[in-house]
Amino acid sequence: MRIAIIAWGSLIWCPGSLRIRTRWRCHGPELPLEFSRIAADGRLTLAIDPINGTPCQTYWAESAHSDLDLAKANLQEREKCVTANVHSIEATGDAGDGANNSVHDSIRSWLASKAPITAAVWTGLPSNWHEPAKRNREYSVDDAVAYVRKCMNENGSSHDELKRLKEYICNAPRQTQTAARAKIFRFTGWQQAELSETLFEDT
Secondary structure (H helix, E strand, C coil), X not given: CCEEEXXXXXXXXXXXXXXXXXXXXXXXXXXXXXXXXXXXXXXXXXXECCCCCEEEECEEEEECCCCXXXXXXXXHHHHCCCHHHEEEEECCCCXXXXXXXXXXXXXXXXXXXXXXXXXEEEECCXXXXXXXXXXXXXXXHHHHHHHHHHHHHHHCCCXXXXXXXXXXXXXXXXXXXXXXXXXXXXXXXXXXXXXXXXXXXXX
């Protein structure tokens, strides 16, 4: 089995323990993405968000594993998340539990044109904006900007937490353009980071 790892954020510039046999390719499936998740360290991070997300073309690389369970376990190790948040689908249509049906449909359609790739895995961490320990409200782009403003006011430009937040938003690759990212850039004056070309390949 040949397996694609689908990515759109820090997995691209910081793969860590992820085992891949190719560099990243820019023609991954289109998925609804938004900065609607707050990480444990306070970073504003990307999530697949069918309600609030902007359709973005993702990236993909081939896993070094030929066994689907091993590929999922490797991605889980790198992401440090629970098993339920690593999703998968096979070209035959067999899918694991957890992912939104429209997400499965998009990735299944993409796989149909990617032979000899026969399966895909990805991180399915959802938005947690509504959780009491986070923002305790429904997500909005304006509230994402308010969250960034709060971090800037509380932490100052030299604080490590703010540096990590800025790095994640700026380093997200050029294809990952969401409504919140555009508005945060306008508010803060931050700019798109130029990732190393060695991370990517054309084919």
